Amino acid sequence: MARLTPIKPAKRARVGLYTIGLQAYWNQFPGLRERLIEYGRYLEQRMSQYGEVFNYGLVDAEGEGRKAGEWFNARNVDLVFCHSGTYCTSSAVLPVHQICKVPVVVLNLQPAARIDYDRTTTGEWLSHCGACPVPEIANAFQRANIPFRVVNGLLGLDYTPAISLTNEHTRERKEAIRAWLSIEEWIRAASVSRTLRHSRFGFLGNTYSGMLDMYSDFTMIQAQTGLHVEVLEMCDLARLFREVTDAEVKEKLAEVHEMFEISGDSPSDPIAKKPTAEQMEWSCRVAAAQEKLVREYDLDALTYYYHGAPDSEYEKLQGGFIVGHSLLTARGIPCSGEGDLKTAVAMKICDILGIGGSFSEIVVVDYDAETILLGHDGPFHIAISAGKPILRGMGLYHGKQGTGVSVEAKVKTGPVTTLNVTQTGDGRLKMIISEGESTDGPIMKIGNTQTPVKFRKHPDEYMEQWFREAPTHHCAMAVGHHAGLLEKVAELLGCQSVTL
Numbered sequence: 023m024a025r026l027t028p029i030k031p032a033k034r035a036r037v038g039l040y041t042i043g044l045q046a047y048w049n050q051f052p053g054l055r056e057r058l059i060e061y062g063r064y065l066e067q068r069m070s071q072y073g074e075v076f077n078y079g080l081v082d083a084e085g086e087g088r089k090a091g092e093w094f095n096a097r098n099v100d101l102v103f104c105h106s107g108t109y110c111t112s113s114a115v116l117p118v119h120q121i122c123k124v125p126v127v128v129l130n131l132q133p134a135a136r137i138d139y140d141r142t143t144t145g146e147w148l149s150h151c152g153a154c155p156v157p158e159i160a161n162a163f164q165r166a167n168i169p170f171r172v173v174n175g176l177l178g179l180d181y182t183p184a185i186s187l188t189n190e191h192t193r194e195r196k197e198a199i200r201a202w203l204s205i206e207e208w209i210r211a212a213s214v215s216r217t218l219r220h221s222r223f224g225f226l227g228n229t230y231s232g233m234l235d236m237y238s239d240f241t242m243i244q245a246q247t248g249l250h251v252e253v254l255e256m257c258d259l260a261r262l263f264r265e266v267t268d269a270e271v272k273e274k275l276a277e278v279h280e281m282f283e284i285s286g287d288s289p290s291d292p293i294a295k296k297p298t299a300e301q302m303e304w305s306c307r308v309a310a311a312q313e314k315l316v317r318e319y320d321l322d323a324l325t326y327y328y329h330g331a332p333d334s335e336y337e338k339l340q341g342g343f344i345v346g347h348s349l350l351t352a353r354g355i356p357c358s359g360e361g362d363l364k365t366a367v368a369m370k371i372c373d374i375l376g377i378g379g380s381f382s383e384i385v386v387v388d389y390d391a392e393t394i395l396l397g398h399d400g401p402f403h404i405a406i407s408a409g410k411p412i413l414r415g416m417g418l419y420h421g422k423q424g425t426g427v428s429v430e431a432k433v434k435t436g437p438v439t440t441l442n443v444t445q446t447g448d449g450r451l452k453m454i455i456s457e458g459e460s461t462d463g464p465i466m467k468i469g470n471t472q473t474p475v476k477f478r479k480h481p482d483e484y485m486e487q488w489f490r491e492a493p494t495h496h497c498a499m500a501v502g503h504h505a506g507l508l509e510k511v512a513e514l515l516g517c518q519s520v521t522l
Contacts, residue, residue, distance in 0.1 A: 026405065028354030029313075030322055032374040033220060035073035035212035038094040038102035039066055040118065042110035042155070045082040051145035053185050055080065058107035058149065060183060061133065065105055068178075068202070072209040087114045091121025100212040101514070103205070104159070105129045106152040112162040115155075119168050125514055126163070126170045127208055130156050131177040131201055138188040146187045171513075173208075175201030204506075211510035214374045217322070218515075219248030221370065224321045226254040227328030227340075229361030235494045236362045238445060243363060246451050247515060251363070252319055256328055256336045262318065263311035263339060274306035278345060281352070282429070283410040297415035297427045305427045308339060309346025316355050323370045324350065327361040344400030344428050345413065351380075352404040358496065359398065364451070368443040368498035369403075371511055377500035378406035380433060382440070384495075385472055387481045391463050394481050396440070396499060397472035400429045406501045408434040408460075411471075433460050433473040439504045440475075442497040446518070453512045453519040454491050456484075457503045473499065477522075487522050 041062035048055045059080060066077040076097045078090045094102055101124055104115060119126050130153050137150055156172060163170045178198030182190040192198045223243075229236050240251040284297060297305075316324065324347070330337030347357035356369035358381050365381065372379025380403035385395040402411055411431035442454040456477060463474035477484040505521045512519035 026352045029316060029350070030354060032213055032354070033217045035101060035209050035216055036097065036099045037069060037073045037075050037209055037212060038078065038097065038099035038122070038124070039069065039075055039105065040078040040081050040090050040102070041105040041107045042115060043080060043082045043108045044110050047108065047148060048082075051148060054108070054145050054148060057183060057185055061107055061177060062105055064177070064179060065103070065129070069103075069205065069209060072206050073213060081114055081118065082110065084113045084117055087117035088121060091118045094118070094122040094124070099124055100216045101208060102126050103129050105131070106156055106159070108148045108151055109154045112155065112158045115159050116162045116166060116168075119163070120166065126168065128156055128159060128170060128172045129205070130172055130174045132175075133177045133179065133186070133190045133192075134188045135176060135192055135195060135197070136188065141187045143187070149186075171208075173201050173204045178202055207507040207510050210375055211507060211514050214371050214511045215248075215514045217374050218367075218370070221249040221322035222252050222320055223249050223363065223366055223370075224252050224254050224315070224319060224324040224326075225361070225363060226259065226315075226324060226326035227256060227361060230327050233360060233495075235444070236360065236364065236496075238363050239449065242445075242449050243367070243451075246517065247367065249322075249367070252321065254315070254319065256330075256339065259311055259315055259339060260335060262314040263308065265314065266307050266310040270310040271303060271307045274309045274349075275302065277349065278302070278306060278309075278413070281349070281404055281410070282413045284413050297413055301415050301427050302413075304338075305342040305345040308342030309349055312343070312346035312350060316350060321355060323356045323366045325358045325361055325363045325366040327359060342427070347401035348404060348411070348429050351401050356403075357381075357401050359400065360496070362494065362496050364443040364445060364494050365496040365498060368441045368453075371443075371508070372441060372498050372500040373403075375500075375504070375507065375511075377439070377502055377504055378403045378433070379441070379498040379500050380406060380471065382471070382473070382497050382499045385470070388463065388474060389481065391461065391474065391476070392481055393461055393463055393474040393476045394484070395465065395472050395474050396497070397432075397465075397470050398496070399470050402429045402431045402471045404431075406433050406499075408432050429471055430467065431471045432465055433499055434501060435460050435462050436501065437503045438473070438475060439500045439502065439508065440497045441500065441508055442493040444492060444494040446492070451515070451517045452491075453508060453517055454488065454493050454497075455505050455508045455519060455521045456488070457505050457521075484522065491520055491522070
């Protein structure tokens, strides 16, 4: 996905790693200890592509496990991988995670697809028996109330160590590819939880009156994600708007012309016109003020809605919101309309993962094509657009006050994932995930974002299942199929998830 330079880059996950073995083996089987340490270093090197890795080394007794737990705590890790290199008593593993209470993933990664049965010694076998202690560790974790996950498969070396008696070059094997995809997803998911814990979300104005599904308790949001909600005032934006210079407007206008196609009049909708020079200048001046607001308050995302009294200063300001908020979304500051804070969280999760996250809701169903049109009146994630988005002048924002410039666009054709962050009756966040295909079907020319999506079930069956989960009516649309990745994000956030 083509990405613009982010205003605030996402944080890399801090990942702990250690390898386990039994201390009694080292004198009995020369070279086994060093071999397992080498495997651990290989894991460290490959994991470093996705996050910061802190490799403790070998844990082979309960005292070493306690030291490792303290060591990981001192490095403020988000996730710990326990590499099951060979048999190890669970008494050495449990203390690590009783002291360092971040999520744990056990890696049962066999070095070779098949041992050489005729030549294998006991020492050789022990370097391949990482699966042996995993049930014991799982039992200890369960009884100690420590959640865990296990990744099974092949280690995926691209060479065979000199000590080995069999072929360990397994990088292209499906079992290694699958295992490493899961490891990558866990680390990327950990970057989401770390970034959210350090994020500031702006809440500008209020939630659209009467949209009961979108109302949220800011304390609940912070308690479950760690993000801070900064309540902003329209007068803050108005103050910054007055500070915008003509040079800054000109710069924004150049940015807009580079990213958008400027439309003519809509051939079908009388309220969707070619933007006037005055509308374009106003949107760019507001966009410059919006960026100033983000920088002054050090924001990582923003949700907004304000209608203002007719012909008031604030009504005119909000009329220019969509262009600037689309520009901010493209630069890593997702902006959700109608004061929908939970969907801003969904959009931010997608953006941290580098998969987009465009503000959407159900527009209409095409029963002939068996697609559901998803979109909104803005903003839009430009980085996942099918071609240049179009700007249209709106003589009226449907259901809202004011006029201005809106974005007409569709997400690029291909696999897509929708992420809905909603709230259950007991106040817990819940993620609803769906995979589908964005098609090249037609869209309306009314100044809204719209993408026809074909899900894996007939639209009626899919909607029945979706609505049964009681979603918030907005969602974030991302490119690619990422259900497995988003499920891991939900787990690390301690959030319920369902994949349709």
